[in-house]
Amino acid sequence: MDVIWILIPLSVVLILIAVRAFVWAVRSRQFDDLDREAARILFDEPDPECAENRRQNQGRRGHD
Amino acid sequence: MTTIASPAAHSFAAASSCFHCGLPVPAGVDIEVAVNGRLERVCCHGCEGAVQFIHDAGLDDFYRLRAAPSGTRPGEGVAADPSAFADPEVARQYLQLDPSGRTHGDFALDGVGCAACAWVIEHGVRDLPGLRQARVDLASGRLSATWDAEDARAAAAGLTRLMERINALGFDAVPAQPAHELSLHAQQRRRSLTAIGIAGIGAMQVMMLAIADYAGLFSGMADDHRALVIWAQMVLTGVVVAWGAQPFFKGALNTLRAGRMGIDVPVSLAIGLGWGVSTLVVLSGGIGRGEHVYFDSVAMFTFFLLLGRHLEQSVRHRFARADAELDALLPAAVTRLDESGGRASVLPASLAIGDVIEVPPGGIVAADGRVLEGAGEVDRAALTGESAEQEVGPGSEVAAGSRNGASRLRIQVLRPAGSSALAAIPQLLARARAQRPASVHLADRLAGLIVAAVLAIAAVTAAVWLLIDPSRALPVTLATLMVTCPCAFALATPVTLTAATLRLRRLGVLLVDPAALERAGRLRHAYFDKTGTLTEPGQVHCEPVSGHAMQSCIDHAVALERDVPHPIAIAVRRLPVREEIEFDTLRVVPGSGVEGFERGRRWRLGRPRWAASDASSAAVDPAALWLTVDGTLRATFRLEHRDAQAAGEQLKPGVVSTLAALTRRGLELAIVSGDAPERVSAMAERLGIARWWGGVDPQRKYALLAEAEADGGVLYVGDGLNDAPALGRAGVAVATASACDFTRSAADAIVLDDRLEAVVDLLDSSDRTRRIIRQNLMWAISYNVLAMPLAVTGLIAPWAAAIGMSASSLLVIGNAMRLLRGGRRPPPHAEVPAWT
Incomplete structure (x- = not known):
C-alpha cells in the first residue's frame, strides 16, 4: 500500500490543477450563460436554402 | 405559406x-x-x-x-419606434463608434425568456448587411451588437435595421446605455460560481478521503496511512475554506462592523471552528491518539450553503433591471420645435423648461407639459394603471409617459424629464425600499446568543480542565467546540428558505425575496390593485349579417371608435385590424354612438334605434352596438360577458375564491385603484369588500400602504407601473404575470401564470416554511444543549460527536425537504409543453 504515498499527494495536485482550470473557465466567461449552452445542441443550424426562400418570398410579396 | x-x-x-x-x-x-x-x-x-x-x-x-410563449403581442410591449433612431445625433447617444469603422451598441430586449428566444434573434439578424456580431445575454435580457459603419449616418442606419428586424421576429428592442449594474451582477455571478466550483470539487475529494478514513476505523489502518489521508483532507479543506467560504467571512465581518448580528456570523464560526479545531487536532498529534477530524463536514457544509446562496442571488439579479426598463417607457427621441419653426430630434433628457415639442399620433409624451396646439385624448395608463383616456385641448396639462391618441399635439415643457411624475416613481420606490424595516430572521436574533454561548462555554471548559488535568484540556476543549459548533443552526434557515423557493416555483410563484415568507407571518391586511389584478378587459364579439365579411366590419368599427373613450369603444379598438379605414368626418353623438362618412356612405356604430332606420324593437338586445351603412344593419358588436355588471371589464378567474380564502385567513381586504371612484366602488360592492380607494395616484397608493403597514403587515397585489412604490412599501408584495419588469423588480414574489390563487399558495407555503424553520432551530439548539454537558465533562467519544453533528445537520436538511413534497401546480390556464 506504499503506493498511496505517491497517489494521494498526486491526487491533491491534480485537484488543485482542476480547480485552477475551473477558475480560468469562469473568468473567461464560459459559464456566464448556462441556459444557452445547455440547449445549444438541440438547435439545428438554419438551412441556407431557407434564407434564399425568404428573399424570393419578399420579392413576390413586393409584386402583388 | x-x-x-x-x-x-x-x-x-x-x-x-x-x-x-x-x-x-x-x-x-x-x-x-x-x-x-x-x-x-x-x-x-x-x-x-x-x-x-x-x-x-x-x-x-x-x-x-422555447420554454414558453412570450405572452406579449408584437408591438404591444415597450416598443420603441426604430425610425426615431435614424437620426445620427440620437443614435450616437447609444453607440460606441470605434475609429476602425466598427460600431457597438447595446439593446434592452423585451419578451426574451429562454435559450430559444436568444437563438432565434441571433440567427434572425445574421444576414443583416454589415452586422459582424450579435450576442444575446439571457441573464440580463440584453443584446450587444457590433457592425461596420464608416460614419455616424451608416451607424444609425445599421441600428435602425437591427431594431426593425428584431421587431419583425416578434420581440422588442430598445437601444440602451451599457449598464454598470449589469456588469457588476455578471461579476458577482462569476465570483459566486467560482466559489461553488472550488467548494464542490474540494468537498467531493475530501469526502472520498474521509470515507477511506472511516473505513479504516472498522477494518484497521496503519497510523501513517491514516495521517496521510487526514493531511490531504486538511490541505483540500484549507483551499475550500480560504477561497470558497470567503463570502461568509466577509458578510460576517460586515455585519459585525455595522454593530449587528447576522446569520453569517454563526456560519463563519461553524466553518472557522470546524477547520481550525480539526487542524489543531492534527498539529497537536491528535491523530495518533485516535481523535477525530471534521474536514469533510466543513467542506460539504460550505458547499451546500454556497449553492443555496447562489440560487437566491440569481433570482434577485434577474429582476434588477428596473432602471433600463423605465427608460424604455419614454421615447428615445423627441421632436423639438424652435421659434423659427425648425425641428430637431433630441433626447428627452436634454429638454428644458419652456421647450416646445411635438408628439405624433400614438407617440409617448416625454415630459410633463401644457398643450399649445391640438386636441384629442391621451392614455395615462402608465401612471394610473387604467386604460382610460383623458381629454386634452389647448391649455390642459399632460403627464410624461402618457400615450397620445390620434391627433398631433404641440406641448410646452413644464418640467424637465427628470422631475416628471413618471420619473418620481422610481424615486418613490427607492424611498419605499429604504423605509421598509429590514426583516429580522428569527435565526438572526438567536445568532448572537449562540455565538456568545459557544465561546463562553469553550473558555470555561478550557479553564476548568487546565486546573483539573492540563494534559486533557486541549482535546476536551476541542471536542466541546466541535459539539457546540452551530452547523445545524446555521443551516436551519437558509436550507428551509431554499426548499420553500423551489416549492413555490413549482406552484407558479417566483420568490424574489425569501425573507417575505417570514414577514408573511404578521399580515393583517390584503390590498389589491383593481385593473389587471382583479379584473381584465371584456372581449367584444362581432356578428356580421350574412353576406358580409367579418374583417371588413371590424376594420370599420375600429376606425369609427378610434377616439371614443367609452369602455366598449376601448374593447372594440382591441380587435385586430386588417385594413386602415379613413372616414371623412367623424362625429360623436352623445348617448347614441359614432357616425362617419366613407366614400359618400354613412356608417354608424351605436344604439340600435339610432344607428338603424328599421330597427324592429322586438329583436334588439340593448347591450349590443349596431354597425349600419346608410341605415342598414351590417353587424352587431356585443361585449362577451362572464359577468354583466362591470362595463368593459370582467373578473379574472379565481378572484372570488382567492378573496374568500384570504378572508378566512383573517386578512382585511381593500382595493386601491387608480380607476374612477364609481367604478371601484361598484367592483368593491360586488366583491363584498368594505374598504376601497378610487382615483389614487402612485404617491397616494404609497401613503395608503405605509399607513396599513404601520397597522400590521400588509399584503399587496398589483401589476401596474403605478403600483411599484406601493409594492416596495408592502410587507409582502406580489406582482401578477401581467406586470412589466419595472414593477416586478419592486415585488417580493411574482405570480408566473395568471392565476391569482397562487397568492393563497404563497401564504400557505409561508406558514409551513415558518413552522419548519422554527422546528429546525429548536432541534439544532436542543442537540447542542443536550450534547454539551457530555462534551464538557470529556465523556463523549470523538466518533459519537462526529455522528451527532452530521445527524443533526442531516435532520435539519431532511425536515426542510418536506416542503418539496406535494405542492404540485394545478394545470394553468394555458399550458405549454416545455422542452419537448
Whole structure:
C-alpha cells in the first residue's frame, strides 16, 4: 500500500490543477450563460436554402 | 405559406391560444399560418408576421424548443419606434463608434425568456448587411451588437435595421446605455460560481478521503496511512475554506462592523471552528491518539450553503433591471420645435423648461407639459394603471409617459424629464425600499446568543480542565467546540428558505425575496390593485349579417371608435385590424354612438334605434352596438360577458375564491385603484369588500400602504407601473404575470401564470416554511444543549460527536425537504409543453 504515498499527494495536485482550470473557465466567461449552452445542441443550424426562400418570398410579396 | 381566413370550421377549435405569443385568440379572429405542414392559429397580424418571418428564415426550431410563449403581442410591449433612431445625433447617444469603422451598441430586449428566444434573434439578424456580431445575454435580457459603419449616418442606419428586424421576429428592442449594474451582477455571478466550483470539487475529494478514513476505523489502518489521508483532507479543506467560504467571512465581518448580528456570523464560526479545531487536532498529534477530524463536514457544509446562496442571488439579479426598463417607457427621441419653426430630434433628457415639442399620433409624451396646439385624448395608463383616456385641448396639462391618441399635439415643457411624475416613481420606490424595516430572521436574533454561548462555554471548559488535568484540556476543549459548533443552526434557515423557493416555483410563484415568507407571518391586511389584478378587459364579439365579411366590419368599427373613450369603444379598438379605414368626418353623438362618412356612405356604430332606420324593437338586445351603412344593419358588436355588471371589464378567474380564502385567513381586504371612484366602488360592492380607494395616484397608493403597514403587515397585489412604490412599501408584495419588469423588480414574489390563487399558495407555503424553520432551530439548539454537558465533562467519544453533528445537520436538511413534497401546480390556464 506504499503506493498511496505517491497517489494521494498526486491526487491533491491534480485537484488543485482542476480547480485552477475551473477558475480560468469562469473568468473567461464560459459559464456566464448556462441556459444557452445547455440547449445549444438541440438547435439545428438554419438551412441556407431557407434564407434564399425568404428573399424570393419578399420579392413576390413586393409584386402583388 | 398562406394565410387563410376560413369560416368557423377548422380542426383547432379547442386551441384558443395563439401559436406565437400564447395569449388567447380573441373571438372572431381567424388567422392561420402554415408551419411545417400544419395550420396554426394566431391572435393577430403582428404574430402572423412574426411566425411567417421565423418560418421563412428556417428558424422553426424556435417554436419546438422555447420554454414558453412570450405572452406579449408584437408591438404591444415597450416598443420603441426604430425610425426615431435614424437620426445620427440620437443614435450616437447609444453607440460606441470605434475609429476602425466598427460600431457597438447595446439593446434592452423585451419578451426574451429562454435559450430559444436568444437563438432565434441571433440567427434572425445574421444576414443583416454589415452586422459582424450579435450576442444575446439571457441573464440580463440584453443584446450587444457590433457592425461596420464608416460614419455616424451608416451607424444609425445599421441600428435602425437591427431594431426593425428584431421587431419583425416578434420581440422588442430598445437601444440602451451599457449598464454598470449589469456588469457588476455578471461579476458577482462569476465570483459566486467560482466559489461553488472550488467548494464542490474540494468537498467531493475530501469526502472520498474521509470515507477511506472511516473505513479504516472498522477494518484497521496503519497510523501513517491514516495521517496521510487526514493531511490531504486538511490541505483540500484549507483551499475550500480560504477561497470558497470567503463570502461568509466577509458578510460576517460586515455585519459585525455595522454593530449587528447576522446569520453569517454563526456560519463563519461553524466553518472557522470546524477547520481550525480539526487542524489543531492534527498539529497537536491528535491523530495518533485516535481523535477525530471534521474536514469533510466543513467542506460539504460550505458547499451546500454556497449553492443555496447562489440560487437566491440569481433570482434577485434577474429582476434588477428596473432602471433600463423605465427608460424604455419614454421615447428615445423627441421632436423639438424652435421659434423659427425648425425641428430637431433630441433626447428627452436634454429638454428644458419652456421647450416646445411635438408628439405624433400614438407617440409617448416625454415630459410633463401644457398643450399649445391640438386636441384629442391621451392614455395615462402608465401612471394610473387604467386604460382610460383623458381629454386634452389647448391649455390642459399632460403627464410624461402618457400615450397620445390620434391627433398631433404641440406641448410646452413644464418640467424637465427628470422631475416628471413618471420619473418620481422610481424615486418613490427607492424611498419605499429604504423605509421598509429590514426583516429580522428569527435565526438572526438567536445568532448572537449562540455565538456568545459557544465561546463562553469553550473558555470555561478550557479553564476548568487546565486546573483539573492540563494534559486533557486541549482535546476536551476541542471536542466541546466541535459539539457546540452551530452547523445545524446555521443551516436551519437558509436550507428551509431554499426548499420553500423551489416549492413555490413549482406552484407558479417566483420568490424574489425569501425573507417575505417570514414577514408573511404578521399580515393583517390584503390590498389589491383593481385593473389587471382583479379584473381584465371584456372581449367584444362581432356578428356580421350574412353576406358580409367579418374583417371588413371590424376594420370599420375600429376606425369609427378610434377616439371614443367609452369602455366598449376601448374593447372594440382591441380587435385586430386588417385594413386602415379613413372616414371623412367623424362625429360623436352623445348617448347614441359614432357616425362617419366613407366614400359618400354613412356608417354608424351605436344604439340600435339610432344607428338603424328599421330597427324592429322586438329583436334588439340593448347591450349590443349596431354597425349600419346608410341605415342598414351590417353587424352587431356585443361585449362577451362572464359577468354583466362591470362595463368593459370582467373578473379574472379565481378572484372570488382567492378573496374568500384570504378572508378566512383573517386578512382585511381593500382595493386601491387608480380607476374612477364609481367604478371601484361598484367592483368593491360586488366583491363584498368594505374598504376601497378610487382615483389614487402612485404617491397616494404609497401613503395608503405605509399607513396599513404601520397597522400590521400588509399584503399587496398589483401589476401596474403605478403600483411599484406601493409594492416596495408592502410587507409582502406580489406582482401578477401581467406586470412589466419595472414593477416586478419592486415585488417580493411574482405570480408566473395568471392565476391569482397562487397568492393563497404563497401564504400557505409561508406558514409551513415558518413552522419548519422554527422546528429546525429548536432541534439544532436542543442537540447542542443536550450534547454539551457530555462534551464538557470529556465523556463523549470523538466518533459519537462526529455522528451527532452530521445527524443533526442531516435532520435539519431532511425536515426542510418536506416542503418539496406535494405542492404540485394545478394545470394553468394555458399550458405549454416545455422542452419537448
